[in-house]
Amino acid sequence: MRKIQLCLCCLLTILISNGCSSKKDTVTLEKxxxxxxxxxxxxxxxxxxxxKDEHTYKQYEQILxxxxxxxxxxxxxxxxxDGINNIKTINDHAGDKPIKVDEPIMELLKQSxxxxxxxxxxxxxxxxxxxxxxxxxxxxxxxxxxxxTIPSNKALQQATTYTGWEHVELDEKASxxxxxxxxxxxxxxxxxxxxxxxxVAQKLEKAGLKHAIINGGGNVRLIGAxxxxxxxxxxxxxxxxxxxxxxxxxxxxxxESSSFVTSGDYQRYYTYKGQIMHHIIDPSTxxxxxxxxxxxxxxxxxxxxxxxxxxxxxVSHAEGEKILAKxxxxxxxxxxxxxxYDDTIAPEDDTATLSSHGYQLVMSEGAEKMLKx
Numbered sequence: 001m002r003k004i005q006l007c008l009c010c011l012l013t014i015l016i017s018n019g020c021s022s023k024k025d026t027v028t029l030e031k032x033x034x035x036x037x038x039x040x041x042x043x044x045x046x047x048x049x050x051x052k053d054e055h056t057y058k059q060y061e062q063i064l065x066x067x068x069x070x071x072x073x074x075x076x077x078x079x080x081x082d083g084i085n086n087i088k089t090i091n092d093h094a095g096d097k098p099i100k101v102d103e104p105i106m107e108l109l110k111q112s113x114x115x116x117x118x119x120x121x122x123x124x125x126x127x128x129x130x131x132x133x134x135x136x137x138x139x140x141x142x143x144x145x146x147x148x149t150i151p152s153n154k155a156l157q158q159a160t161t162y163t164g165w166e167h168v169e170l171d172e173k174a175s176x177x178x179x180x181x182x183x184x185x186x187x188x189x190x191x192x193x194x195x196x197x198x199x200v201a202q203k204l205e206k207a208g209l210k211h212a213i214i215n216g217g218g219n220v221r222l223i224g225a226x227x228x229x230x231x232x233x234x235x236x237x238x239x240x241x242x243x244x245x246x247x248x249x250x251x252x253x254x255x256e257s258s259s260f261v262t263s264g265d266y267q268r269y270y271t272y273k274g275q276i277m278h279h280i281i282d283p284s285t286x287x288x289x290x291x292x293x294x295x296x297x298x299x300x301x302x303x304x305x306x307x308x309x310x311x312x313x314x315v316s317h318a319e320g321e322k323i324l325a326k327x328x329x330x331x332x333x334x335x336x337x338x339x340x341y342d343d344t345i346a347p348e349d350d351t352a353t354l355s356s357h358g359y360q361l362v363m364s365e366g367a368e369k370m371l372k373x
Contacts, residue, residue: 029211029227032057039065040072041193043217049204050211050227060209064200068216071196074104075188077128087186091128095182100175108188108195108303109177113165115307118330119323122283123311126168128185129159134281134288141270141277148272156286159183163283194219194261194306201302205257218267220260221302231255233372238357239266239293239340241276249340249356251372252298261305263313264294264340282314289314291348292339293359298367299335312337316348317362324364336367 029050039045047064051057073079077087090099112125133151141148167184170177179186197216201223204212212223213232222232232255235248252260265288269278282289297309308327312320317339324335339362341347346360353360363371 027052030054030057032061034061036065039068040076041068041196041217043193044215045217046213046215048213049209049223051209060204060207060212063203063207064214067200067203068196071104071192071199074102075108075192075196077185077187077189087188090177090179091185094179094184098169098171098174098176098178101177103175104195104199105177106170106172106175108191109168109170109186110172111195111303112188112191112307113168113170115304115311116165118327119307119311122314122323123190123307124163124165124283125186125188125191126165126184127160127163127281127283128187129162129183130156130283130286131187131189131281132185133159134277134279138268138270138277138279141272145271148270148277150272150277153286160283160286190310191303191307193217194259195303197221198259198302201257218262219302219306222254222256222258222260224257225255229255234260236296236338236340236361237262237264237294238359239264239342241266241269247357249359249361250338250354252338252367252370253372254298254370258298258300259302259305260296260298261302261309262294262296263309265289266293280310280313284314290345291316292341292345294340295320296338296340297335298337298370299333301333304333304335308335308337312339317351318349321364334366336364336370338363338367 029052031050033048035046037044045068049057049060073081073084074086077091080088085099085101093099116124133155137149137151162181162183167181168179193216197214197219198221201214201221205223210224211227214221220234226232231253233251233253236250238249263280265276265278269276278288280289295309295312297305299305324337327335341360347362351362353362
């Protein structure tokens with residue numbers, strides 16, 4: 001699915017980077033861009049920034065590259081790195097001993113635990129044992145599509161007994177993480193990329209960057225408004241499985257630092273008996289979620305947007321609205337969402353929709369106000 005991710009990144013960048021000037025800034029700013037496939041997270045990172053000169057831009061670019069590589073190593077569950085205790089290190093020592101970790105891992109896990117409770121356990125980084133079964137099935141299917149299969153119900157039910165925060169102990173004072181069940185595995189894939197993009201953006205903002213776009217594999221983070229003070233226009237991807245369109249379903253207008261993250265069934269999948277088996281697993285069924293085609297979340301923090309886009313994808317629209325309302329109330333943050341349906345999947349509730357390119361969009365009230373007319 002690398003090809004799809006690359007095209008998606010390109011589409012988003014085209015849609016959000018056009019038409020920028022620097023009338024509002026007293027210093028003339030130049031536009032600079034870069035694209036890289038070597039910064040980790042098995043994805044494409046695109047960066048567009050406005051700076052007074054190339055030297056200043058290169059300093060920003062170096063920060064971005066260094067930080068992305070650092071977070072990729074910390075959150076990697078498949079590889080070891082000299083001198084680094086990462087997610088793989090924690091998993092490898094499940095049932096053995098606590099592992100001392102760097103602050104980003106502790107912070108990410110604490111946030112994940114909090115949103116596990118806020119989402120009624122629809123979001124959990126502790127279900128690695130379940131996700132490993134689906135990962136292995138997807139990898140095998142990609143190598144030999146004719147022999148595609150799915151995990152057995154027995155194996156999934158066994159794996160889910162290893163899921164839950166009762167199996168993971170966070171000791172903030174000692175900066176350690178201990179998995180007390182030898183079968184439990186952490187998988188932070190549903191938050192790691194968004195968290196990393198957010199932290200990179202925050203560091204760039206502290207370094208003085210005021211106008212930029214970071215796109216980490218579809219996790220879009222805007223830094224400030226356009227140089228002239230006007231809004232960015234962020235396009236909503238058409239969720240095609242095999243082909244990508246240069247059009248978008250809708251365009252969202254945002255004139256401040258914000259995150260825009262989409263989860264959908266068209267990004268990573270394989271076919272089994274004519275059915276799409278994508279990578280977003282519903283914790284309540286242990287199967288690929290089937291409520292809609294995609295969910296986009298818009299909020300300030302990229303890690304929260306990443307978590308919530310996955311979470312909302314695994315529940316009905318009505319349940320998703322309840323989760324959003326709960327988070328707005330308990331966390332005091334602004335968060336909006338857009339659900340996308342097609343002629344094969346419709347909203348379970350009688351919700352008013354907006355038609356676009358043969359798809360149906362359901363928007364939270366705040367998201368509808370952001371819609372570019």
